[in-house]
Amino acid sequence: MKKFGIGIIGCGNISDIYIKNLGSYSRTEVVAVSDLDLARAQAKASQYSVAKALSTEELLALPEVDCVVNLTIPAVHGSIATQALNAGKHVYNEKPLAIERDEARAMLDLAKSKGLRVGCAPDTFLGAGIQTCQEIIKNGEIGEIVGAQAYMMGRGPEPWHPDPDFFYQRGGGPLFDMGPYYLTALSVLVGPIRRVAGAARATFPTRTVGSGEKKGQVIQVNTPTHLAAVLNFENGAIGSITTSFDISSHKMPPITLHGTTGSMLVGDPNSFGDRVYYRKDGDQDWRWVPLQKEYAGNSRGLGVLDMLLATEENRPHRASGDLAFHVLDVMHAVMESSEQSRYLSIESDFARPEPLPAGFGK
DSSP: OOOEEEEEEOOSTTHHHHHHHHTTSTTEEEEEEEOSSHHHHHHHHHHHTOSEEEOHHHHHTOTTOOEEEEOSOGGGHHHHHHHHHHTTOEEEEOSSSOSSHHHHHHHHHHHHHHTOOEEESOOGGGSHHHHHHHHHHHTTTTOSEEEEEEEEEOSOSTTTOSSOGGGGSTTOHHHHHHHHHHHHHHHHHTOOEEEEEEEEEOOOSEEEOOSSTTTTOEEEOOSOSEEEEEEEETTSOEEEEEEESSOSOOOOOSEEEEESSEEEEOOOTTSSSOOEEEEETTOSSOEEEOOOSSOOSOOTTHHHHHHHHHHHHTSOOSSBHHHHHHHHHHHHHHHHHHHHTSOEEOOOOOOOOOOOOTTTTO
8 A cells, every 4th residue: 555755854853753654654654854954864774764855955856755843943834834734735734723724724725726635733643542532422422511621731842842942932932832732732622712812922022032042042932822712612712812922820721611510621632642530410529530541641643644645545634734723813813802902703714523443544
C-alpha cells in the first residue's frame, strides 16, 4: 500500500516529535526536511535518517512529497502554506492557521479550488484524553453542557525558550500561542462559538530572555499578555477563557465542563492523555475515568495521518482548516472586542469532528 510522502518545513524544537511519529506510522514517510538554516535541517535529517535536507523551493518541487507539514513561525504560516498549495501539495500547519483572517481564508479557498486539503494543529483533541471526554458527553453522563471554563496561565516562555521574541509580537501572546489548544478542545466538545466579549492588556512592556545564546536580551512586548473572554456557544452554553503570560502561580484546572447533571475536568488540552474526572449529581467526590481511547502519548502528527487517509476515503478530516479558521476567528474577535468594548458575533463555522474509530492508523 502506498505511503504518503511528507516534507517538513521548519526544523525547530517541535519538529522532533513530528519527524518521529510521521516516520513511524505505516502509511507516512518523512522524505525531506527544510529550514532557513540549512545546517539545522541537515542535522535533523542525519538524526532521523531522513533522505533529504533541502531549501523550501527544492522541497516543494519534489514529486514524492504529497503533504507539507509547516512548522515555521506563525508570521509565515500563511505564506509557506500558500506556496505549498500552489506546488500541488496538501498542507498541515502548526497552529495558528495564519496570523490574519484574510490570509487564512485565502489559503482555504485556494486549497478548495485545487482539490487539496488543509489541516492544522492542534491534533491533541484526537488523543485518549479528549476522546474519552467526548464519549462521556455522548453517553449523557453529565447531561447537556451549560457552562465551561478554561485557564492557561503562567509567567511566559522567556525563562526557558532560547528565542522567545515571536511570542510577544502580533500573532503571539498567550491567546494565539496556547489559546488554540483550549479553544479547539472547547469547540470539539461543546460546539461552535457564536459570540464573544473580551478584555486584554499587556502588563509588562518588556521581557528578558533567560536562556541560550540570547540570554539577557530585552524583548519589546507588542501584543496583549493577559486576556479574558466570555464565550457564547451555538448550543446555548456559556463559557469563559483566561490566557496569561503575567501570572506567577495558580490552582485553576485547565478546562472544566458543567452539564445539567454533573461536571467534568477535561485535563490539559496540550496533552494527548491527561487524566479525566467527572462528578455527577449526588456523587460524594470526583471519579477518575480510565482513558477509554487510544493515543495517550505524544501523538503529534495524528492529524496529518487522518487528513491523508481522508483523501483516500473521501471523507472530512478531523483537524480541519475550517476548525482552525474558527479558532483563529474567535481569537481575533476576543482582541477586537476588547478594543471596541462590545460583544462581537462569530460567523465562521465547521463540522464537529467524529471521534476516532478503534484501531485507527494501526
